[in-house]
Amino acid sequence: MPVVQRRKKNFWRGPWPWLAPTLLILIVFRAYPLGDQFRLALTDMRVSGGEAQYIGLDNFYFIASDPGYQTALFFTIIFTAFSVGGSFILGLGLALLLNEPIRGRVVYRTAILTSWVISAIIVGYIWRLLLNESSAGVFNALFDSIGLQGVNWLSSPTMAVVSVIVADVWRSTAFTMIFMLGGLQTLPTEVLEAARTDGAKAWQRLLFVIVPLLKPLIATALIFSTIATFNVYELILSLTSGGPGNATSTVGFEMFRTAFGGDGGGGLGLIGRGAAMGVSMFMVTLVFAILYIRAGVFSRDYD
């Protein structure tokens, strides 16, 4: 029997030379810090320096019974649920709207996309300007001009929660929209037309045809935006700094405040404890990442 001669493997023609640069960057800037975070979480390292001691799981014991952390965790869950839900519904709605051949839709798409491109820190500052409770605040000035009472957007704990959620919805809607718009454009038009001739009204087409067809994409979008929202801290930092009180402090923000600052910077500067919080967030993210992979994202009904 003739044997097929295997082509000689040449390292330089294989995939590794091409992968190496990216891998190197991933290792240095992702894998190493991630691993190091696990190490730090077991120490009492501080910003102020001094020899770090190995203290076992003490940091985890501490945050597990820390009311500040628990409040933040609870708020983060509420915040994530509402923000992800709100931005999904809004994003899908906008995508459906902008998928229609309406005048100037490119302009709308671009405008909406801007909110995603701007960094979260800036988004926080923009909303702070909008929500400023003095007459300088855009919303309150508007209310004032039509004879309405100003609202304590950021100083009332309940309103602050609502404000933070609204700002984050505003920021993440564009992400869902672009995702869904991409999906809508891959939908086979004839299938939707078949649904129309079958007698499906617009909402029935959405519910029985479009959503099922976009299911893998919807799962992906939801999981991505859950991960992004759950880990948010920049928006909180620039919009409310977690206040009033601890009303809008997320786990991410709590971690930031715990780990950095110190020495008059407002934070605690406890890097070890902050790292432990980071590890807890990593675990939650990991759960969602596994969900993402298992959600049948990669299986489709199409052939």
Added chain:
Amino acid sequence: MSELNIDGLGKRFGKVEVIPPLDLHVPNGSFTVLVGPSGCGKSTLLRMIAGLEDPDCGILELGGRDVTLAEPADRGIAMVFQSYALYPHMTVEKNIEFGLRLARVPASERKEKIAKAAEALQLEALLQRKPAALSGGQRQRVAIGRAIVRDPKLFLFDEPLSNLDAALRAQMRVELAELHKRLGTTMIYVTHDQVEAMTLADRIVVMNQGRIEQIGSPLELYEAPASLFVAEFIGAPKMNILGGKFAEELGAAKVGLRPEHLFVNGQSSEKWTAKVRLVERLGPETIVYARVEDVGDLIIRAESSLEIPGDSELSVSPDLSNVHCFDGHGSRIEKELS
């Protein structure tokens, strides 16, 4: 009654007038085929009939009711698409059932209808499969099943067979013809394949650049094409179109001669010497591509036993009683009755 009446229906996309206002009557129970070259507006016309595209002008009447602006679902039509357009996430059964569900047909009746359609289309074994697990022909049958359970007054087909291979296409052609015979429902069928048109239709509508060139039965179009366009479009191999002195003598700008109306070694007054360029041995017949000095290129349909002489020259004579004459605008010149 489910006859279709189209009166002055027109459509433009932006500046382009895809369909200049046209009239068309489709009698009740007919199998009407719209045929024409790619881009001539067949699909657009069909989609306007279906209600998937709004016309810019004109009236569309189905069964005596004005449906010009009615929703597709309210027209009593069913459409079969070229891509089958099955719902990929639903089983075959659910695909067929979807329209019935939306119309709030009771469950027992739905079951009955699905069973009947499945039997007629040999889909029983496939009901629980999803479209991805079906072959092209099976998918097309599901699409047809989905259409027939709705008991439409009018079936619309947009090139339903063009994604199938030749053998399956021939088989589905027969099945469609049988379906029409059994149901007796009016059908409008779009294709750019003239063989499909000839075999399926009782009426063919030949379209060209959004206009209707001719309407007639397959044989009428074959035997008396109203224009050069129809003459060239209908029939395979194509009709020979000859100009020059030969046409002049017959008082025409162009003369059309079907390949079967050219005789090798015939006994006609007119005799040409044809230089053979290519011979296709098809089995029951032989197609000869040849060139005649001062006349032009010819396609000749000959006996399968035809022998090509060593010098590749054949004596060919045209059947002068079967020439089609056209004037300078490409319109048919009727021969005077003698």
